[in-house]
Amino acid sequence: MKLSKVVAASAAVLALTATATACGSDNEDAGGGKIKVGIKYDQPGLGLKQPDGSFAGFDVDVATYVAKELGYKPSQIDFVETKSADRENALARGDVKFIAATYSITDERKAKVDFAGPYLLAHQDLLIKADSKIAKGDDLNGKKLCSVTGSTSAQNVQKTIAPKANLKQYSGYSECIAALQSGAVDAVTTDNSILAGFAAQDKYKDQFKLAGLKLSNENYGIGIKKGDSALEKKINAALTKMVSDDAWQTAISDNLGPAYYTGEPAPKIGEIVT
Structure with missing residues (x-):
């Protein structure tokens, strides 16, 4: 009788262990039920760490949705700053x-990492004051154009559409936006x-607009470790679902x-626009 009780107790322990293992297998990350996701901390509207320590932006919403589809709640996401x-x-x-x-997504980067997506098609453009008369690229000739030191964006404008633009370079885009505000x-x-x-911040409400120029195609993708085809497939499925249920x-x-960002419609996941 005592032996039967021991056997029964052992069986119960084994059953509980198996159940716990099965429940834990829903999450890909074995590190204590958490997933670490790389975002930017300094891009308003995309990836921004707020004063209270929370995170906001389109990239943050995309990452949160993808993590949810991988089996993680928002409380299980650790956002990690990943600079370019x-x-x-x-x-x-x-x-x-x-x-x-x-x-x-670029060929150079694809040699080092894999990408899911793209989940957004962006274009190089101009931000101008709401009452600005700049309507096309060559209107910049003789004007003062701002970009970040080391960026190729302003150089592209000078080389291709406005060779007489007066280029000013600052250490960050927030400084460029402040310079635009001051004139x-x-x-x-x-x-x-x-x-x-940047322009969507409350302090700049209704002051700026996008010129609507498409000076380049930038296919934003979700970077993953090279060779992780299983994760790439799962993330692509999550992005497809995000588009289809209007969360995107x-x-x-x-x-x-x-x-006043109209932008492009949601891209077809897996298709790169050149």
Whole structure:
């Protein structure tokens, strides 16, 4: 009789262990039920760490949706700052599971990491004052154009459409936007999504608009470790679902709409626009 009770108790323990293991297998990350996701911390409207420590932006919403489809609640997501220069290394080291951080898909980057998506088609554009008369590229000739030091965006404008533009370079886009507000420059250039995010801040409400120029195609993808085809497939499925259930459009409207960002419709997941 005592032996039967011991056997029964052992069976119960084994059953509980099996159940716990099965429940834990829903999450891909074995590190205590958490997933680390790379984002930007300093891009309003896209990836921004707020004063209270929370995160907001379109990339944050995309990352949260994808993580949910992988089996993680918002409370299980650890957002990790991944600056542009360190994105490939962060994936290779395993610092993050995936990266959603205005990460344009290029052949050079694809040699080092894999991409799911694209989930947004952006274009290099100009941000100008709401009452500006700048309507086309060559209107910039003789005007003051701002971009970030080391960026190719302003150089592209000078080389291709406005060789007589007076280029001013600052250390960050927030400085360029402040210069635009004060009248120190006439336009700011980089990806339209980034410009719209900065302009959507409450302090700049109704002051700026996008010129609507499409000076380049920037296919934003979700970066993952090279060779992780299983994760790429799952993330692509999550992005497809996000588009189909209108969560993608809601995220665009909530985060970038205040800057009159119309942008492109949701891309077809898996198709690169050249």
